[in-house]
Amino acid sequence: MRSVAEHQQTIAALFAAPDPVRLAVADAHGSGLLDHVVAPISLPGFDNSAMDGFAVRAADLAGATPDAPVRLPVAADIPAGRTDAVALAPGTAHRIMTGAPLPDGADAVVPVEDTDASFAPGADSVSSGTVSFHAAPTAGRHIRRAGSDITAGEVALAAGATLGAPQIGLLAALGIAEVNVARRLRVVVLSTGSELVAAGTPLQHGQIYESNGAMLAAAAREAGALGRHEHFVPDDVPQFLAKLDATAGDADLIITSGGVSAGAFEVVKEALTDPADTGHAVEFVKVAMQPGMPQGAGVLLTPVGRRVPIITLPGNPVSSLVSFEVFIRPALRTAMALPDGRRRVTARLTADLRSPVNKRQFMRGVITETPDGAQVVPIGPPGSHHLRFLAEANALIDVPVEVTAVAAGESVDVIVL
Ligand SMILES: Nc1nc2c(c(=O)[nH]1)N[C@H]1C(S)=C(S)[C@@H](COP(=O)(O)OP(=O)(O)OC[C@H]3O[C@@H](n4cnc5c(N)ncnc54)[C@H](O)[C@@H]3O)O[C@H]1N2
Ligand code: MOO
Numbered sequence: 001m002r003s004v005a006e007h008q009q010t011i012a013a014l015f016a017a018p019d020p021v022r023l024a025v026a027d028a029h030g031s032g033l034l035d036h037v038v039a040p041i042s043l044p045g046f047d048n049s050a051m052d053g054f055a056v057r058a059a060d061l062a063g064a065t066p067d068a069p070v071r072l073p074v075a076a077d078i079p080a081g082r083t084d085a086v087a088l089a090p091g092t093a094h095r096i097m098t099g100a101p102l103p104d105g106a107d108a109v110v111p112v113e114d115t116d117a118s119f120a121p122g123a124d125s126v127s128s129g130t131v132s133f134h135a136a137p138t139a140g141r142h143i144r145r146a147g148s149d150i151t152a153g154e155v156a157l158a159a160g161a162t163l164g165a166p167q168i169g170l171l172a173a174l175g176i177a178e179v180n181v182a183r184r185l186r187v188v189v190l191s192t193g194s195e196l197v198a199a200g201t202p203l204q205h206g207q208i209y210e211s212n213g214a215m216l217a218a219a220a221r222e223a224g225a226l227g228r229h230e231h232f233v234p235d236d237v238p239q240f241l242a243k244l245d246a247t248a249g250d251a252d253l254i255i256t257s258g259g260v261s262a263g264a265f266e267v268v269k270e271a272l273t274d275p276a277d278t279g280h281a282v283e284f285v286k287v288a289m290q291p292g293m294p295q296g297a298g299v300l301l302t303p304v305g306r307r308v309p310i311i312t313l314p315g316n317p318v319s320s321l322v323s324f325e326v327f328i329r330p331a332l333r334t335a336m337a338l339p340d341g342r343r344r345v346t347a348r349l350t351a352d353l354r355s356p357v358n359k360r361q362f363m364r365g366v367i368t369e370t371p372d373g374a375q376v377v378p379i380g381p382p383g384s385h386h387l388r389f390l391a392e393a394n395a396l397i398d399v400p401v402e403v404t405a406v407a408a409g410e411s412v413d414v415i416v417l
Contacts, residue, residue, distance in 0.1 A: 001288040002295075002359050004326060004402070010283075010297055011327040014309035015335035016252075018182035025171045028163050030224055031181035032337030036156040038195045039174050042147035049078075049104040050142045052119055054093040054131060055106035058139040069116070069132040078103060093131055102143055109142035110135070148363065150174075162338055182337035185252035187220035189213050189229040190244065192258040192267050193315060211387065212257040212320050216313070219321060220255075224338050235265040241278065244271070248302040255328065258315030260284060261294045269296065269314050282310060288401060290359040291319035291384040292326065316384035322362050325396065325417070343416040344398075347374035353406045355399040356382075364393035367414055376414050393417065 002010075002171055015260040020034050049055065055078065062069040069292055075092040088094055088105040095117075096102070096109060112119050116132040150156055156174055163181065163415035171179060189212070196210035197203065213229030220227030232243045250255060259268035272282040282298030296312030311328060313320040347367055364386075365376040376397055380389025398413040399406065406412055 003288045004289050007287045012331045015331050020180050021183040022178050028181045031163050033161045034180045036155050036159050039150045039152050039154050039156045042152045043149040044144050044221050046146050046185040048144050049096045049109045050144050051111040053109050053111040053311040055096040055103050056093045058108040058137050058343045061133050061136045064133045064136045066134045071130050071132045073130050074126050077124045107139045108137040110137050119261050185225045187225045187227045188247050188251040189216040189255045192232050219324045223332045235267045237271045237357050240267045240271045245303050248308050254310040256312045257320045260296050260312050268343050288359050290356050290361045317387045318384040318390050345414050346411045347376040347414045349412050351408050353378050355404050360401045361399040363397040364389050365395045365397045367395040
């Protein structure tokens with residue numbers, strides 16, 4: 001049997017290096033940045049006010065106290081967005097709003113609360129009257145200096161960054177319209193099985209609702225890819241191959257579910273084990289793990305001669321999602337220049353655990369932080385049909401091949417989902 005690590009390498013080798021694409025910043029959300037982004041401008045771009053109040057020369061207010069306020073004439077009004085250059089003459093103040101450019105000559109801003117003025121709607125305008133200051137500001141007070149956030153020429157975002165909301169915000173603030181990112185890969189899931197029907201159809205005896213398609217497409221999207229799913233029913237090899245060709249289209253990865261173990265009607269395995277006829281090259285193997293033992297991986301040759309990676313996952317729902325997590329997710333993320341994004345931690349086991357001989361087990365668990373450190377509770381039986389416990393789990397307990405039992409209180413490796 002193949003080890004988990006060996007099969008991880010096989011899957012990783014199916015993917016090419018990240019494919020560069022230039023996207024509008026908003027469309028690049030969630031993508032991996034391929035090049036350093038250098039700030040074309042400084043932020044802030046000009047000295048500006050951090051408060052609604054008055055721009056002053058600090059020296060003009062030296063000695064101001066509530067008992068001995070200093071009164072100055074208000075010469076101009078500077079709202080945010082005023083674009084002409086305004087100067088502040090000695091012995092005067094300008095009314096200024098948050099984000100408005102500081103006038104030449106001003107070296108402090110006094111918030112309106114520290115004066116006798118009011119900016120409340122309906123209050124008298126003070127822009128051509130006088131204002132009384134109760135305190136002496138220090139020079140530089142409430143001024144946001146040009147370049148204090150980032151200076152033009154500095155690296156704003158390093159290659160490898162993932163473009164989440166804050167990174168999109170920074171790029172937009174720098175006036176950057178487009179970025180070079182790794183193309184998000186298109187993942188198509190094709191589920192097989194004559195027992196499967198779609199939601200909305202009444203179930204006959206022996207039928208079940210198809211669930212792996214939606215689940216694996218969601219997992220692909222959670223991994224940062226573009227995921228969609230198709231459903232194929234008959235256990236018929238020519239029909240399956242035709243569906244595969246039609247589905248492959250512009251896919252970067254095809255994932256099938258079901259039809260790969262030892263049954264009499266394993267359509268995926270049958271259809272893809274004869275590369276002489278089809279040009280496909282898919283290898284079916286057993287991996288020493290539980291769940292997820294029957295696996296297949298290789299390359300599909302499309303009718304237009306394109307080679308598309310294909311990964312054939314086992315049909316049991318828990319097996320297919322755990323296989324996605326262990327094999328496909330890391331490879332997809334690397335191929336999209338995204339960090340692995342999963343935390344591996346050590347946690348204290350709260351109940352005894354058993355694991356099959358010669359298999360690396362990925363057991364569902366619930367991990368919590370306690371004052372004594374992380375602890376993990378194994379949940380659900382090992383059977384690969386227990387979707388309910390999978391939905392409850394927030395972690396996978398990674399039990400090494402050589403371990404067959406772990407006692408409560410011992411430490412285990414955990415992948416936090
Ligand atoms: N004689 C043997 N039998 C089995 C072996 C084996 O080595 N020898 N391996 C077992 C293991 S382990 C697994 S895992 C499964 C894998 O089976 P397949 O990949 O061939 O999948 P199916 O037989 O088509 O389905 C298995 C199970 O999962 C349900 N299923 C399948 N697709 C879906 C779907 N899209 N949505 C919801 N549920 C699905 C299906 O109804 C079956 O119950 O084989 C064991 N058997
Ligand atoms: O690999 Mo199967 O996943 O044990 O149920």
